[in-house]
Amino acid sequence: MNPAAASPPGAKGPGKRVAVIPGDGIGVEVTREAVKVLQAAAPGRLELTEFDWGAERFLRDGTTLPAGAVEMLQRDFDAILFGAVGDPRVPSGRHAADILLGLRAQLDLYVNARPVELLDAALTPLRDRSPSDVNFIVLRENTEGLYCGVGGHFQRGTPHEVAVQEDVNTRRGVERIIRYAFEYARRRKLSRVCMADKSNALTYGHELWFRVFSEMRGEYPDIDSRHLYMDTLAMEMVRDPGQFQVIVTCNLFGDIASDLAAQLAGGLGLAPSGNIHPGRLSLFEPVHGSAPELAGENLANPVGSVLASAMMLDHLGWSAQAEALRHCVRAAIRAGKTTRDVGGNMGTREVGDWLAEAVTAHPVGS
Ligand code: NAD
Ligand code: IPM
Numbered sequence: 273m274n275p276a277a278a279s280p281p282g283a284k285g286p287g288k289r290v291a292v293i294p295g296d297g298i299g300v301e302v303t304r305e306a307v308k309v310l311q312a313a314a315p316g317r318l319e320l321t322e323f324d325w326g327a328e329r330f331l332r333d334g335t336t337l338p339a340g341a342v343e344m345l346q347r348d349f350d351a352i353l354f355g356a357v358g359d360p361r362v363p364s365g366r367h368a369a370d371i372l373l374g375l376r377a378q379l380d381l382y383v384n385a386r387p388v389e390l391l392d393a394a395l396t397p398l399r400d401r402s403p404s405d406v407n408f409i410v411l412r413e414n415t416e417g418l419y420c421g422v423g424g425h426f427q428r429g430t431p432h433e434v435a436v437q438e439d440v441n442t443r444r445g446v447e448r449i450i451r452y453a454f455e456y457a458r459r460r461k462l463s464r465v466c467m468a469d470k471s472n473a474l475t476y477g478h479e480l481w482f483r484v485f486s487e488m489r490g491e492y493p494d495i496d497s498r499h500l501y502m503d504t505l506a507m508e509m510v511r512d513p514g515q516f517q518v519i520v521t522c523n524l525f526g527d528i529a530s531d532l533a534a535q536l537a538g539g540l541g542l543a544p545s546g547n548i549h550p551g552r553l554s555l556f557e558p559v560h561g562s563a564p565e566l567a568g569e570n571l572a573n574p575v576g577s578v579l580a581s582a583m584m585l586d587h588l589g590w591s592a593q594a595e596a597l598r599h600c601v602r603a604a605i606r607a608g609k610t611t612r613d614v615g616g617n618m619g620t621r622e623v624g625d626w627l628a629e630a631v632t633a634h635p636v637g638s
């Protein structure tokens with residue numbers, strides 16, 4: 273990988289240029305393996321540039337997301353591969369918010385796509401469920417809601433302190449993610465879209481979600497559209513996940529629903545995500561965080577990051593290479609070539625090596 277160096281604009285060529293931001297903790301370890309597998313899938317066709325944004329850098333010189341970073345990424349790269357951020361030495365989470373939430377907001381990555389696919393029946397904690405029962409996607413609004421950072425403290429640190437965090441919902445923001453969900457379903461010939469909110473309690477912000485969804489569903493008569501309150505959705509996802517194909521919800525609920533959903537399919541170690549603005553520079557990462565208690569132990573499962581890389585290849589238009597990655601992940605799970613979190617006894621690096629070899633032995637199109 274090249275060190276972080278400004279590359280001449282317009283030098284994109286036939287290959288693809290990927291900014292790699294490993295971040296903190298296991299983010300660094302899983303990204304290293306994903307890069308290995310990516311290079312095996314598209315030998316010589318990916319130009320990877322690594323950036324050291326994360327806790328170490330923040331503690332060293334106070335940098336979170338450097339000035340001009342967003343413009344540089346938009347100018348010089350085709351995609352971003354992200355690890356995870358979060359470090360116990362930065363209890364405020366300041367760098368994580370600036371880097372990850374900053375990139376989501378400033379790149380206007382309004383779709384957080386979190387597919388949930390049970391790759392082997394043995395991986396689900398649910399009884400008597402097969403892969404066809406757990407196969408849906410959570411589409412999480414990714415730029416507003418309670419993540420806007422609007423709010424403040426009053427009389428902080430006193431017995432009278434007040435903390436306010438505003439839930440910001442704009443018509444444009446709500447419309448575009450709900451429309452994306454309907455269009456996603458149509459494109460993939462899926463028939464069911466479920467929108468989840470708490471409009472019964474959040475009678476302003478989520479009433480807007482309910483109203484926009486009620487208006488828009490009329491434009492998609494071919495799709496069985498359904499509304500659930502978020503608490504009911506959580507229950508239904510566990511009781512009968514097979515009823516869902518596309519779930520769309522707000523930023524915070526999508527965060528929670530996607531961890532729950534990930535566990536239905538074997539856990540956070542396997543779950544990928546794409547932070548997407550259709551047609552623009554987008555960012556791909558595992559759903560999990562930096563898991564400080566696993567960091568440095570060669571225990572983290574790299575599959576979430578490898579599957580996020582497959583989503584990235586799809587976004588770049590390299591669907592055959594993306595499918596090769598997914599094929600090899602399925603083969604690894606079938607063969608028990610996995611880390612401990614999913615019942616295997618291999619390390620992070622060994623799983624990465626196995627996947628890279630399998631991808632090499634299974635060239636695209638074969
Ligand atoms: P986490 O996702 O890091 O870990 C939760 C649990 O899942 C842990 O028990 C961990 O052992 C397990 N786990 C996660 N990824 C795994 C993997 N690849 N292989 C095996 N097991 C795995 O969540 P947390 O512990 O709540 O948060 C730790 C830090 O990560 C916090 O600072 C948090 O803010 C941050 N975080 C960052 C992101 C991100 O960068 N996108 C996402 C979630 C959490
Ligand atoms: C995620 C994470 C982030 C979020 C944190 C680290 C701010 O949990 O990507 O799911 O809440 O979006």
Ligand code: MN
Pocket residue numbers: 527528531559
């Ligand atoms: Mn999360």
